[in-house]
Amino acid sequence: MKHYELAINFYKQKGPRHDKALWAIRQKRDKAIKEVDEWEELREKASKIKDEVINNLQDYVKEFIKNAKKEGIELFFAKDAKEHNEIVFDLLKEINAKKVVKSKSMLTEECGLNEFLEKRGIEVIDTDLGERIVQLRGEKPSHIVLPAIHTTKEEVAEILGESNTDPTYLTHKMRELLRNEFLSADAGISGANFLVADKGWAVVCTNEGNADLGAVLPKLHIISVGVEKIVPSMRDLGVFLRMLARNATGQKITTYTSIFGRKENGKRVIVLVDNGRFERLNTEFKETLKCIRCSACLTTCPVFRRSGGHAYRYVIPGPIGSLLAPLNNKEEYSDLPFACTLCNSCEMVCPVKIPFSKQLVKMREYVTKDDFAFKFIETSLHSPFAFKLFSKIIRLTPKSILKKALNEWSKYKEFPTIPPKRFIDG
Amino acid sequence: MDEFIKNLRLAGGEVLEEIPDGWYVTQAEFGVVENGTVWVREYKKELFLSEKVAVKMPKKFVKTMQEAMELINSPGVFISGPSKTADVESFLVFGAHGPVRFGIIFDKGL
Amino acid sequence: MKIALHVPCYINELNPEIAKKTLLILRHFNLDVKVPKEQTCCGQPFINSGHPTTLPQKFNEVFKNYDYVVSPSSSCVSTIRSQTLEVSKKMFELCEFLHDVLKVKNIAKNYPKKIALHNSCHSLRHLFEGSPSELNIPYFNKIKEVLGCEIIEASRDECCGFGGVFSLKEGFISYVMGRNKLDDLLNKNPDVITGVDFSCLMHLESIAKKDGDNIEIKHISEILWECLDETL
Ligand code: SF4
Numbered sequence: 065m066k067h068y069e070l071a072i073n074f075y076k077q078k079g080p081r082h083d084k085a086l087w088a089i090r091q092k093r094d095k096a097i098k099e100v101d102e103w104e105e106l107r108e109k110a111s112k113i114k115d116e117v118i119n120n121l122q123d124y125v126k127e128f129i130k131n132a133k134k135e136g137i138e139l140f141f142a143k144d145a146k147e148h149n150e151i152v153f154d155l156l157k158e159i160n161a162k163k164v165v166k167s168k169s170m171l172t173e174e175c176g177l178n179e180f181l182e183k184r185g186i187e188v189i190d191t192d193l194g195e196r197i198v199q200l201r202g203e204k205p206s207h208i209v210l211p212a213i214h215t216t217k218e219e220v221a222e223i224l225g226e227s228n229t230d231p232t233y234l235t236h237k238m239r240e241l242l243r244n245e246f247l248s249a250d251a252g253i254s255g256a257n258f259l260v261a262d263k264g265w266a267v268v269c270t271n272e273g274n275a276d277l278g279a280v281l282p283k284l285h286i287i288s289v290g291v292e293k294i295v296p297s298m299r300d301l302g303v304f305l306r307m308l309a310r311n312a313t314g315q316k317i318t319t320y321t322s323i324f325g326r327k328e329n330g331k332r333v334i335v336l337v338d339n340g341r342f343e344r345l346n347t348e349f350k351e352t353l354k355c356i357r358c359s360a361c362l363t364t365c366p367v368f369r370r371s372g373g374h375a376y377r378y379v380i381p382g383p384i385g386s387l388l389a390p391l392n393n394k395e396e397y398s399d400l401p402f403a404c405t406l407c408n409s410c411e412m413v414c415p416v417k418i419p420f421s422k423q424l425v426k427m428r429e430y431v432t433k434d435d436f437a438f439k440f441i442e443t444s445l446h447s448p449f450a451f452k453l454f455s456k457i458i459r460l461t462p463k464s465i466l467k468k469a470l471n472e473w474s475k476y477k478e479f480p481t482i483p484p485k486r487f488i489d490g
Numbered sequence: 491m492d493e494f495i496k497n498l499r500l501a502g503g504e505v506l507e508e509i510p511d512g513w514y515v516t517q518a519e520f521g522v523v524e525n526g527t528v529w530v531r532e533y534k535k536e537l538f539l540s541e542k543v544a545v546k547m548p549k550k551f552v553k554t555m556q557e558a559m560e561l562i563n564s565p566g567v568f569i570s571g572p573s574k575t576a577d578v579e580s581f582l583v584f585g586a587h588g589p590v591r592f593g594i595i596f597d598k599g600l
Numbered sequence: 601m602k603i604a605l606h607v608p609c610y611i612n613e614l615n616p617e618i619a620k621k622t623l624l625i626l627r628h629f630n631l632d633v634k635v636p637k638e639q640t641c642c643g644q645p646f647i648n649s650g651h652p653t654t655l656p657q658k659f660n661e662v663f664k665n666y667d668y669v670v671s672p673s674s675s676c677v678s679t680i681r682s683q684t685l686e687v688s689k690k691m692f693e694l695c696e697f698l699h700d701v702l703k704v705k706n707i708a709k710n711y712p713k714k715i716a717l718h719n720s721c722h723s724l725r726h727l728f729e730g731s732p733s734e735l736n737i738p739y740f741n742k743i744k745e746v747l748g749c750e751i752i753e754a755s756r757d758e759c760c761g762f763g764g765v766f767s768l769k770e771g772f773i774s775y776v777m778g779r780n781k782l783d784d785l786l787n788k789n790p791d792v793i794t795g796v797d798f799s800c801l802m803h804l805e806s807i808a809k810k811d812g813d814n815i816e817i818k819h820i821s822e823i824l825w826e827c828l829d830e831t832l
Binding site: 067068071072075079083087094097098100101103104364366367370371399401402403404405406407408409411412413421422425428429430431432435438439442445446447448451455458470471472473475476477478479480482483485486487488 | 607609611612613614615616619620635637638639640641646647648649650651652653654655658682721725726732733734735736737756758759761762763764765766767768769770771772773774775776777778780802803805806807809810
Binding site for chain 1: 497500501522524525526527533534535537538539554555556557558559560562564565566567568569570571572573574575576577578579580581583585586587588589
């Protein structure tokens with residue numbers, strides 16, 4: 065099913081509540097960013113830093129690897145999803161791991177790591193509460209920061225087999241269940257929000273503390289992360305840390321901002337993943353690599369808020385997903401760049417100033433096949449005379465036929481009346 | 491300092507007068523005014539496993555995270571209140587995985 | 601000052617009155633306004649549906665020798681402005697032109713009806729005729745200044761769901777967004793809803809008609825001309 069169909073289903077069930085919840089977050093976000101007088105300058109800075117990184121990505125990757133090794137972190141570079149999964153599997157096999165606790169990482173979702181490991185007999189427990197909810201429901205996250213925003217407390221109670229639907233009760237229930245998993249896990253896997261090139265450190269921002277439990281309890285901590293997450297220095301990191309949480313949820317900062325170097329009681333490994341990123345640098349969509357996954361463009365998107373994230377069918381939904389998904393599979397996701405009104409709200413909230421309206425229009429061109437009818441009309445419209453002819457034909461066409469031709473409009477809205485005379489009718 | 495405390499409380503943190511029984515206690519190096527967060531260098535599992543965590547800290551502050559970065563020369567963790575989540579219907583709950591309560595105690599003197 | 605009126609093709613076809621009123625407004629300010637007969641379409645429908653087009657270049661040929669090109673449609677203006685053509689910097693949306701170039705304000709100061717202004721996305725987040733709520737910049741709204749009367753705005757400055765090709769691909773969500781926008785505005789009891797983009801207004805009107813809402817919806821040029829005409 066395509067976006068427009070899934071969107072109808074979702075909206076009819078949950079749309080208004082979902083829209084309201086996300087709009088409330090958008091308003092919290094607005095309030096939080098308006099407390100920072102230099103917000104717009106920070107966006108400018110963040111955008112420049114990311115430009116610098118993606119324009120010199122190879123060098124920064126080298127620098128990061130060198131410094132991370134010096135710091136005592138083991139490093140791997142994976143060309144693609146398969147290589148990433150195999151590296152992680154080998155690391156786990158080495159220690160005979162049966163169970164891993166994973167905290168939120170869009171990259172492991174992108175690589176399909178859970179399925180890969182489970183097929184090979186390793187149990188993967190998602191520990192972010194929202195991710196655990198969707199994992200138990202047999203779903204995928206519908207939002208990159210709020211994975212279970214599409215669920216109700218009743219649904220959460222149901223999967224836990226509880227009759228009490230109080231959010232505090234349910235949260236603490238999940239905490240209890242997951243605490244045992246943490247204590248018995250053989251390894252922890254997490255993503256990283258930033259990698260600091262000149263220090264060789266990885267930075268993870270979370271509210272729940274699940275990534276930290278996964279990093280500190282088991283002997284092995286694996287960080288799976290895309291190469292584009294590098295920032296040059298701590299000074300640059302400061303810019304992003306001021307923006308990330310404010311823009312994502314309206315918090316001034318996440319509860320934990322953990323800076324990881326060498327692991328004291330075991331081994332820390334970073335798997336740097338390419339998976340098409342270097343290739344993307346040579347396309348007109350390279351600016352999508354600036355994304356810090358703050359999720360603000362999802363939350364603000366008026367279509368996303370009403371259609372829900374699952375209508376996008378890709379690990380990263382919403383505006384940024386509509387740019388990433390077709391690069392991954394043009395045929396499958398060709399509808400996504402059109403699930404958009406070009407309202408440009410995404411571009412306005414984006415902390416790294418990805419030029420969404422330009423990119424989305426380019427993406428529409430990328431997924432659209434040459435169409436003879438369009439070409440013919442386009443050519444004709446260069447001439448006012450041909451335009452007039454079209455206009456005549458339309459005025460002579462019975463309204464019922466026009467209505468049928470524009471069915472998606474007529475189904476829900478009155479058809480406009482066409483006046484007999486034009487203004488320029490030369 | 492008032493602004494720091496205001497932001498610490500907004501994030502669910504508390505200002506403690508003395509160390510209560512049963513709290514895990516550690517040391518923070520400084521606080522960040524703009525968000526009420528504290529920098530803890532010692533990264534220990536008790537920070538996350540304990541129900542209640544208190545940090546002792548000097549009255550030393552920087553205004554923003556950008557300034558905070560200048561002071562950091564080793565790994566560690568910034569902490570801002572108790573662990574939290576809003577994953578069940580956007581309802582804020584403390585004690586998601588880590589501590590349910592988090593407090594600071596200013597070092598005596600100065 | 602050589603000025604050209606751009607008549608957006610959809611306005612030419614579906615609501616020619618808007619073009620006429622825009623012309624009357626500009627002439628009211630004693631401007632020498634030409635209406636180039638060779639103009640057709642700026643290319644927006646093709647660009648936004650992913651089809652290659654050279655219509656913006658054709659547009660440039662028609663308009664490049666004027667000092668200003670004024671258009672009663674912010675989406676056409678932003679289409680041309682996002683290209684790098686000679687005409688790109690010369691093109692203005694009507695209210696933008698009144699505000700920035702002619703520096704006239706308060707035209708509708710004594711307008712007897714309660715006006716609700718729909719800040720369309722192209723006006724707000726592409727042309728910056730007002731301050732989008734997403735940004736941390738001081739509040740302003742040029743259209744409100746040009747009108748100069750008490751103005752009702754929606755509580756959310758989000759999209760009304762028209763989106764051109766979007767309304768033909770995602771009719772349902774397009775409808776829902778329009779419905780939400782209408783409810784937001786109607787909640788504040790306006791007598792009339794207006795805006796600088798007839799496309800959004802047409803979309804809202806189609807929903808209002810189908811759902812049986814009793815509300816007058818008209819393009820800003822009609823309100824402005826009503827005011828100017830009376831003072832003549
Ligand atoms: S594209 Fe921009 S707004 Fe969207 S998630 Fe990435 S950084 Fe955030």
